[in-house]
Amino acid sequence: MCELNNFDEYYRIAEELVLYAGKIIEDGINSRKNIKSKGIDWDLVTEYDRKIEDKLIKQLLIQFPSHKFIGEETVAKEGCLPQLTNDPTWIIDPIDGTTNFVHRFPHTCISLALLVNKKVEIGIIYNPLMGQFFSARRHCGAFLNGKSIKTSDMRDISQSLVAMEPWLAKDPQYLASVYSRMHALVQGTHGIRSLGTAALTLCYVAMGAVEAYHIEGIDAWDVAAGKLIIEEAGGVVIDTDGGELDLMTPKVIAACNQQIAQQLVDLIKKADCEILHKNLN
Structure with a gap:
């Protein structure tokens, strides 16, 4: 197990490695890419995803040989999600927004989180194409390029800007709920946005x-670092049903405060009930 006084060193090395990985994205954004699908046409992977993840794991293992790892590309290759334990565990998304990266849309990032006793202690998300380095450590605040950040103080969902990912509707099991929830958000908020990267x-x-922000159908590496960054900025991340988020099977409502989160929970439940009512009639 790690001692608390090691977190400075954990963070220093993580920051150094993520910044280095960012240069790989910068170098690759305009290059010809070897693009493959992971079985579904919107879940893409490139040689850059694998290169970054391999580099991060290799270097972290040199520094911390007893630590464990959960990485998007490693899980895809091995075909199963490892169990999260109390051991220090790095959760890695080498390129979140791979489709954006393939199309040279500049919203793409590296996400790296360190969990100890199943709690996120360090979160780093870096978009090198737009020079945005987000970071947080538990009980130490959240930062963008070294400057403290805070969530919005809005309390009314109808006056809020809310993000949601419509691409999930390509999966037949999500199609009806995605369209119903999007309709509810269009009618009940200032507007909706979709960036193609959860982190x-x-x-x-x-x-x-x-x-x-509301999204389902994602994985731990999409949300681990961002969850801590939001919480340290004063926000909340909960399950779509309003309960505690299960990081390993995340159904996400992230909000600037509990009031907005609950209003979004209620809005989604109403939209889902309308689908159920239509199906029964």
């Missing part, structure tokens, strides 16, 4: 650029 959108909640 970076969570950071935009943390910095107050959007009041809330």
Whole structure:
């Protein structure tokens, strides 16, 4: 197990490695890419995803050989999600927003989190293409490029800007709920936004650029670092049903405060009930 006085060193090395990985994204954004699908046409992977993850794990293992790892590309290769334990565990998304990266859309980032006793202690999300380095350590605040950030103080969902990802509707099991929830958000908020990267959108909640974000069908590496960054900025991240988020099977409502989170929970429940009512009739 790690001692608390090691967190400075953990953070220093993590920051150094993420900044280095950012240069790989910068170098690769305009290059020809070897693009593959992970079985579904919107879940893409490139050689850059693998290169960054391999580099991060290799270097972290040199520094911390007893630590464990959960990485998006490693899980895809091995075909199963490892169990989260109390041991120090790094959760890695080498490129969140790979489709954006493939299309040279500049909303793409590296996400790295360190969990100890199943709690996120360090979160780093870096978008090198726009020079945005988000970071947080538990009980130490959240930062963008070294400057403290806070969530919005909005209390009314109808006056809020809310983010949601419509691409999930490509999966037939999500199609009806996605369209119903999107319709509810269009009617019940100032507007909706979709960036194609969960990690970076969570950071935009943390910095107050959007009041809330809703997404399902994602994994731990999409949300681990962003969850801590939002919480340290004063926001909340909960399950779509309103309970505690299960990090390993996340159904996410992230919000600037508990009031907005609850209003979004209620809005989604109403939209889902309308689908159920239509199906029964």
